[in-house]
Amino acid sequence: RTVVLATRNAKKVPEMRAILADAGVDVDVVGLDGYPDAPEVPETENTFSGNALLKARAIARHTGLPAVADDSGLRVDELNGMPGVLSARWSGSFGDRTGDRDAANLRLVLDQLADTPAERRGAQFVCAAAVALPTGAEHVVEGVLAGRLISAPLGANGFGYDPIFVADGETRTTAELSAAEKNAISHRGIAFRRLAEVLRDLL
Ligand code: ITT
Numbered sequence: 001r002t003v004v005l006a007t008r009n010a011k012k013v014p015e016m017r018a019i020l021a022d023a024g025v026d027v028d029v030v031g032l033d034g035y036p037d038a039p040e041v042p043e044t045e046n047t048f049s050g051n052a053l054l055k056a057r058a059i060a061r062h063t064g065l066p067a068v069a070d071d072s073g074l075r076v077d078e079l080n081g082m083p084g085v086l087s088a089r090w091s092g093s094f095g096d097r098t099g100d101r102d103a104a105n106l107r108l109v110l111d112q113l114a115d116t117p118a119e120r121r122g123a124q125f126v127c128a129a130a131v132a133l134p135t136g137a138e139h140v141v142e143g144v145l146a147g148r149l150i151s152a153p154l155g156a157n158g159f160g161y162d163p164i165f166v167a168d169g170e171t172r173t174t175a176e177l178s179a180a181e182k183n184a185i186s187h188r189g190i191a192f193r194r195l196a197e198v199l200r201d202l203l
Helices: 012-022 048-063 084-089 099-112 179-185 187-202
Strands: 002-005 028-030 067-076 122-132 138-149 165-167
Touching (some): 002 012, 002 048, 012 067, 012 187, 048 084, 048 138, 067 099, 067 187, 122 187, 138 187, 179 187
Parallel strands (some): 002 028, 002 067
Antiparallel strands (some): 067 122, 122 138, 138 165
16 A cells, blocks of 8 residues: 655655654555656645645645645744744745745744743644545544744754754753654654554555
């Protein structure tokens, strides 16, 4: 059984692969690299689950294979839940998937919180994990990781907002955790372990 990962974010791919493999789902996971004509899916929904389903459906239709998608982001309490579904393009860089984009997004959030004291710097990472089959069957689940934002980046692992995010109960940022340590607690780990259970029944 084969599933295709409906993402072009190269930093998500190893996390999605490792979490599904550790969950023991017996699937052959292929990336989108083999599908250069796969559509760029506009993320027009205002929920993580809605956008994850849009991506999974479009790629299942294009490839004729079951497709698994991730839509994720950071909710910042002081910004009323923003950047949320806009996390990848918060600094206005739509379509760009480079480290420069991530750095600009992180910098903007830090600037927006410049005057916010530690006790008001709560934030949550959210991940919606969706599967869509060419038959039209689909399912979506979510995972959340609560924590707080520090005021200067620390650590070189992970991606995106990891260097400024410290999960509840941790002293290190998620960019200072190893890949395995991050996956064990992360929003993506929670969501994709739930999705693994769904895949067992659905595939
Ligand atoms: P695809 O849509 O192709 O999967 P994308 O990067 O555009 O790639 P999203 O729209 O889901 O993906 O945006 C997710 C953004 O949220 C990502 O670019 C990061 O800025 C942030 N993010 C999500 N998960 C994260 C994590 O585990 N650590 C740090 N930042 C994360």
